[in-house]
Amino acid sequence: MSRPSSRSTLYRLIEAGQLAHQALLVPLRERGLEPGDDAVLFELARSATTGPALAAQLGLPDDALAPRVERLIERGLVVRQAVGSDLTQGLALTERGVRIRNGLADHWTQLEEALMGELKPRQRKKLSDTLKRFVELLRL
Numbered sequence: 001m002s003r004p005s006s007r008s009t010l011y012r013l014i015e016a017g018q019l020a021h022q023a024l025l026v027p028l029r030e031r032g033l034e035p036g037d038d039a040v041l042f043e044l045a046r047s048a049t050t051g052p053a054l055a056a057q058l059g060l061p062d063d064a065l066a067p068r069v070e071r072l073i074e075r076g077l078v079v080r081q082a083v084g085s086d087l088t089q090g091l092a093l094t095e096r097g098v099r100i101r102n103g104l105a106d107h108w109t110q111l112e113e114a115l116m117g118e119l120k121p122r123q124r125k126k127l128s129d130t131l132k133r134f135v136e137l138l139r140l
Helices: 009-030 037-046 051-058 062-074 095-116 121-139
Strands: 078-083 088-093
Touching: 009 037, 009 095, 037 051, 037 062, 037 088, 037 095, 051 062, 051 088, 062 078, 088 095
Parallel strands: none
Antiparallel strands: 078 088
16 A cells, blocks of 8 residues: 555645645734634624524534633623524624624635635636535545
C-alpha cells in the first residue's frame, strides 16, 4: 500500500480546508472571541430565539452552549430578552453583536471572493456542487 501523496486531491482539499479555517479564525481572535462564537452570532442574527432552540439549531447540548452564551452576554454581544408570541425568555444580539457579526460576515465574503474570484460563475457552481456531493458521500 502506498503512502498518501501531498499531490493527491484529498490531501489538497484537507490542506485548503485547514488553511481556510485558520483564516476565518483571525477576526474572531482579534475580537477576543473563540471558535464557535461566530456560529452563535450568525444564528441569532437570523432571529432571536430561546436557549434550547439555539442549542438544537447548532447541534449542541444545552449545557455545552450555556457557558458560551454567558460569555457572549458578559462581552455585550448577546442579551436576554422575551421572544415569540408567548414572550418566552430568549436570546438576541445587541447592537454591538450585530456589528461584530456583520464584520465576520464581511471577512467570510472577502475570503471566499479571494479564493473563488478567478472562477467563472459556472465553475463556481460546479465546484460548489461537487464539494456538496463529497460532503454527502462522506456523511454516509
